[in-house]
Amino acid sequence: MAIGAGIEQGGRVGDRLTVGVAARLSRYLQVLTQAKKDGRERISSQEISEYTNINATQIRRDLSGFGKFGKRGVGYSIDGLIAEIRKILRTQGQHNIALFGAGRLGQAIANSTVFADHGFNIAAVFDVDASKVGQPIGKTVVGPYADMKDAIREKNIIVGVLAVPPAAAQAVTNDLVDAGVKIIFNYSEALLNVPADVTVHTTNPAAELLYALYFYLT
């Protein structure tokens, strides 16, 4: 199960994938999952390239590294690739996440299938607004924020998703860190201070647009 791309591009450090390979595999997985939802059974490296902006040669090299070879004019089996990549990323099965904030953004997230499609179950949603507590949201019900630490322990929640106002984000982060959560997905754009063993992913749509705009303008 060695990653062929590792030799030139990084690959594994010890028994881990490098960040570059893991990031690319995650992107392939997203495209493959969406293609499967669209009813597709096979996909070519060229198509994956068009959807990810990753070079098709790089894609073929990454996939051949774990024994997957596309057939010319036929492409790769989507189901086969999804299973293999999830095995390599060790992210098979269901993972419970908690969502903080049941406003417009929180509702959009809870009602989207984007996380469920990749094995993430929104197991709990919290808000500090008493008028929202008890209301249905997605497949669950908004819980009172005071219950968050118990819920994180009982439901084995490993990711906290922040859809709260920027001014509230650090306080929720501190509580998540106290509760032992190591991955925070930050939709608030606030800058968050966390210990070194906690990973924060902040969404950056405007940064991505500026980046696209630069290449458009030049």
Add this chain to the structure above:
Amino acid sequence: MAIGAGIEQGGRVGDRLTVGVAARLSRYLQVLTQAKKDGRERISSQEISEYTNINATQIRRDLSGFGKFGKRGVGYSIDGLIAEIRKILRTQGQHNIALFGAGRLGQAIANSTVFADHGFNIAAVFDVDASKVGQPIGKTVVGPYADMKDAIREKNIIVGVLAVPPAAAQAVTNDLVDAGVKIIFNYSEALLNVPADVTVHTTNPAAELLYALYFYLT
């Protein structure tokens, strides 16, 4: 205004930044903008590193490449860096964007300051649902989808943001391409077919979570 990082890391191709440098500058800009909103005046490379997960040495090299040097114990002037990076990215000024879809996600986007903070003005919002047309959203009013091509021309819209259901995304994309829009920001997760001169950015929160999860689990 040469980018010092260019020698080892890419830098410029002809008179353009490489994708790596442009992507990093966009990320720095996002952190700097948020820090300014938080009332900060200065920031260190170490802090930018913590918020972006980009190596602090790389950051100092990128910034020194255009003559910005942080002072030890004092850091960089936030206002100065913002102005310089926007100049280098040639993204000063206001850019008009159009939002498609006025549902939960569209409302969350229209009411967020994330695009406005970086000079993107949501100049028009469209929906096919007649009950939404005419309703206020963000700083504008939902317009009928049939008006989109006229609005794109009249308002000089250069980016289309898709917050429509996946099944509707390709049709909107086709209309945007026909209208001459070259940058599409796709919140729908649908796989979109576009001509080679059009750039699609698809949000990938689940892919980012899988990636974070991999490093957490291993």
